Amino acid sequence: MKKYHFELDLRVRDYELDMLGMVNNSVYLNYLEHTRHEFLKTVGIHFDQMFEMDYRLVVTRYEIDYLRLLKSGDRFSVKLRFERKSRAQFLFLQDIYILPDQKPVLNAKVVGTCLSKNGRVKIPEILKKLFLDFETKG
Amino acid sequence: MKKYHFELDLRVRDYELDMLGMVNNSVYLNYLEHTRHEFLKTVGIHFDQMFEMDYRLVVTRYEIDYLRLLKSGDRFSVKLRFERKSRAQFLFLQDIYILPDQKPVLNAKVVGTCLSKNGRVKIPEILKKLFLDFETKG
Amino acid sequence: MKKYHFELDLRVRDYELDMLGMVNNSVYLNYLEHTRHEFLKTVGIHFDQMFEMDYRLVVTRYEIDYLRLLKSGDRFSVKLRFERKSRAQFLFLQDIYILPDQKPVLNAKVVGTCLSKNGRVKIPEILKKLFLDFETKG
Amino acid sequence: MKKYHFELDLRVRDYELDMLGMVNNSVYLNYLEHTRHEFLKTVGIHFDQMFEMDYRLVVTRYEIDYLRLLKSGDRFSVKLRFERKSRAQFLFLQDIYILPDQKPVLNAKVVGTCLSKNGRVKIPEILKKLFLDFETKG
Numbered sequence: 001m002k003k004y005h006f007e008l009d010l011r012v013r014d015y016e017l018d019m020l021g022m023v024n025n026s027v028y029l030n031y032l033e034h035t036r037h038e039f040l041k042t043v044g045i046h047f048d049q050m051f052e053m054d055y056r057l058v059v060t061r062y063e064i065d066y067l068r069l070l071k072s073g074d075r076f077s078v079k080l081r082f083e084r085k086s087r088a089q090f091l092f093l094q095d096i097y098i099l100p101d102q103k104p105v106l107n108a109k110v111v112g113t114c115l116s117k118n119g120r121v122k123i124p125e126i127l128k129k130l131f132l133d134f135e136t137k138g
Numbered sequence: 139m140k141k142y143h144f145e146l147d148l149r150v151r152d153y154e155l156d157m158l159g160m161v162n163n164s165v166y167l168n169y170l171e172h173t174r175h176e177f178l179k180t181v182g183i184h185f186d187q188m189f190e191m192d193y194r195l196v197v198t199r200y201e202i203d204y205l206r207l208l209k210s211g212d213r214f215s216v217k218l219r220f221e222r223k224s225r226a227q228f229l230f231l232q233d234i235y236i237l238p239d240q241k242p243v244l245n246a247k248v249v250g251t252c253l254s255k256n257g258r259v260k261i262p263e264i265l266k267k268l269f270l271d272f273e274t275k276g
Numbered sequence: 277m278k279k280y281h282f283e284l285d286l287r288v289r290d291y292e293l294d295m296l297g298m299v300n301n302s303v304y305l306n307y308l309e310h311t312r313h314e315f316l317k318t319v320g321i322h323f324d325q326m327f328e329m330d331y332r333l334v335v336t337r338y339e340i341d342y343l344r345l346l347k348s349g350d351r352f353s354v355k356l357r358f359e360r361k362s363r364a365q366f367l368f369l370q371d372i373y374i375l376p377d378q379k380p381v382l383n384a385k386v387v388g389t390c391l392s393k394n395g396r397v398k399i400p401e402i403l404k405k406l407f408l409d410f411e412t413k414g
Numbered sequence: 415m416k417k418y419h420f421e422l423d424l425r426v427r428d429y430e431l432d433m434l435g436m437v438n439n440s441v442y443l444n445y446l447e448h449t450r451h452e453f454l455k456t457v458g459i460h461f462d463q464m465f466e467m468d469y470r471l472v473v474t475r476y477e478i479d480y481l482r483l484l485k486s487g488d489r490f491s492v493k494l495r496f497e498r499k500s501r502a503q504f505l506f507l508q509d510i511y512i513l514p515d516q517k518p519v520l521n522a523k524v525v526g527t528c529l530s531k532n533g534r535v536k537i538p539e540i541l542k543k544l545f546l547d548f549e550t551k552g
Contacts, residue, residue: 013310014323015438019431019486020189021324025171025197026429029164034289041349047290048297048348051158058207059163064200072324072433073317151448152461153300157293157348159462164291172427179487185428186435186486210295210462211455296465301447301473305440327434334483335439340476 002093004079005134006039009099012074022069028106029062032094035078036110043130054116055124060089061111068098068105075099084131088121089113140231142217143272144177147237150212160207166244167200170232173216174248181268192254193262198227199249206236206243213237222269226259227251278369280355281410282315285375288350298345304382305338308370311354312386319406330392331400336365337387344374344381351375360407364397365389416507418493419548420453423513426488437484442520443476446508449492450524457544468530469538474503475525482512482519489513498545502535503527 010031018024037047040057050057070076077097085091090112096105116122148169156162175185178195188195208214215235223229228250234243254260286307294300313323316333326333346352353373361367366388372381392398424445432438451461454471464471484490491511499505504526510519530536 013306014313015306015309015432015440017433018429019186019433019435020194020196021433024429025200026164026167029167030289030291033163033291037290046348048157056158058158058204060204062163062200062202062204066196066198066200069196072322151444152451153294153302153444153447155295156291157295157297159295162291168427168429171429175428184486210460295462296470296472301476302440302443305443309439324433332434334434334480336480338439338476338478338480342472342474342476345472 002079002081002095004081004095006035006042006082007077007079008035008038009075009077010034012070012072012076014072017072020069022071023074025066028064028066028096028108031076031078031096032092032108032110033059035080035094036092039080039082043126043133045126045130050114050124053124055122055127056115056117057112058115059110059112061109063109065107066105067107068103070098070105076105077102082130082134084135085111088123090127090131140217140219140233142233143220144173144180145215145217146173146176147213147215148172150208150210150214152210155210158207160209161212163204166202166204166234166246169214169216169234170230170246170248171197173218173232174230177218177220181264181271183264183268188252188262191262193260193265194253194255195250196253197248197250199247201247203245204243205245206241208234208236208243214243215240220268220272222273223249226261228265228269278355278357278371280357280371282311282318282358283353283355284311284314285351285353286310288346288348288352290348293348296345298347299350301342304340304342304372304384307352307354307372308368308384308386309335311356311370312368315356315358319402319409321402321406326390326400329400331398331403332391332393333388334391335386335388337385339385341383342381343383344379346372346374346381352381353378358406358410360411361387364399366403366407416493416495416509418495418509420449420456420496421491421493422449422452423489423491424448426484426486426490428486431486434483435485437488439480442478442480442510442522445490445492445510446506446522446524447473449494449508450506453494453496457540457547459540459544464528464538467538469536469541470529470531471526472529473524473526475523477523479521480519481521482517484510484512484519490519491516496544496548498549499525502537504541504545 219231495507
């Protein structure tokens with residue numbers, strides 16, 4: 001099993017279901033984003049504060065495999081592994097498991113970078129530090 | 139340029155923007171789903187009627203590259219190419235271009251299949267016909 | 277202070293913010309609906325199971341006063357009081373308070389009823405029982 | 415019939431439906447907001463530009479009666495009447511009608527004001543002008 005750096009337990013809310021009675025595909029991106037932002041807070045990166053300092057953390061690529069469908073009331077865990085992908089790109093490996101039996105629901109690879117208002121790549125010191133920390137720790 | 143089978147022109151609505159003032163990543167999946175459903179209607183497949191007949195068209199994989207960010211009021215075109223991927227899988231190639239200058243915003247590959255309520259693959263005749271039609275037309 | 281029958285503590289997720297950096301007005305209806313459904317579970321009414329038995333709990337009127345704006349990371353409590361409004365209508369008084377200081381964020385009155393598929397009012401026994409229970413308890 | 419100042423025709427998108435197969439209550443607030451923003455553009459008020467100039471148009475009260483449910487593919491018209499409510503408050507009367515038969519779907523009263531970043535009421539000249547224009551026209 002992958003080594004994860006963070007996990008967040010959540011529960012399906014009924015307004016997230018579509019007419020099939022299943023969580024709509026787009027809603028999983030909300031779960032994934034929320035979990036990334038919560039992870040980033042644990043290492044001192046607050047998405048809203050970054051934005052005020054003209055750093056925009058953006059996703060440039062999503063790769064998602066949907067393995068199981070979540071339905072009303074399901075509890076699940078979103079697990080996350082952080083990696084540096086290149087000088088200016090980060091990679092989140094994010095997997096969702098249903099609880100309590102831990103069957104896989106979704107696997108995602110999320111590539112992103114950090115931009116300034118004018119759209120240029122601009123990596124803040126705290127993100128560079130994160131890159132170093134997670135190179136060492138693995 | 140890819141040969142597309144369908145396109146739909148839309149416009150960003152302000153409630154789709156996140157705190158960066160940009161369309162949130164998850165919202166693009168709404169645009170893509172809506173365009174697929176509109177295309178399917180043109181070939182006689184209505185998502186809600188299919189569901190009533192116990193056919194659930196589901197996405198099993200998304201691959202999305204975000205190339206540009208859409209913002210308040212932007213007009214854009216969602217183009218779609220339909221292909222058969224395997225006996226029971228379809229593939230939508232979906233690209234978004236900003237209007238009027240047609241710069242690329244997003245490229246997506248969307249793999250899906252059709253399931254019955256119990257989760258088994260179950261392909262309706264009208265989808266089999268679609269597979270055949272689009273093999274011939276290319 | 278009102279006597280509440282149920283409360284649920286939640287936290288703002290960044291995807292719920294709009295371009296003002298504040299929770300969008302429409303998102304509060306999600307918070308309110310989710311809290312009602314969680315309350316209903318505690319009295320044995322599961323929204324999805326009701327639907328399978330052809331009972332649709334629907335809202336017919338919302339009255340909402342927005343007193344404060346929630347922003348990134350805010351914790352808040354959604355409190356709820358259940359009342360019978362008429363023979364076939366229920367009323368939820370729902371208030372949101374920011375945590376930990378309990379300042380009011382929103383006051384809502386939510387009127388609803390229960391319909392069958394054909395749109396006729398149809399109140400299940402378990403809801404009639406709920407009406408009685410909450411008349412007694414106050 | 416009310417005298418309306420603006421109307422916008424829209425169509426239900428499948429991702430807006432909840433597990434009942436009906437447009438979720440919260441989604442109507444998106445329709446209403448989008449229509450207000452489109453109306454405001456016609457009188458020269460762009461929500462995003464206002465925000466950059468530190469004017470935040472906010473809703474302080476919603477009153478909504480749901481009369482009919484919208485479902486997959488339904489076309490509808492959102493009609494709007496703008497009124498000044500007080501020195502610093504505006505009122506939108508917004509009604510939704512299903513198309514083509516114009517049966518009423520929803521009636522809403524939406525009260526709002528304009529705030530600066532620090533939360534103080536701050537009415538821009540262009541909004542004062544709008545108040546005057548619509549007093550004269552009726």
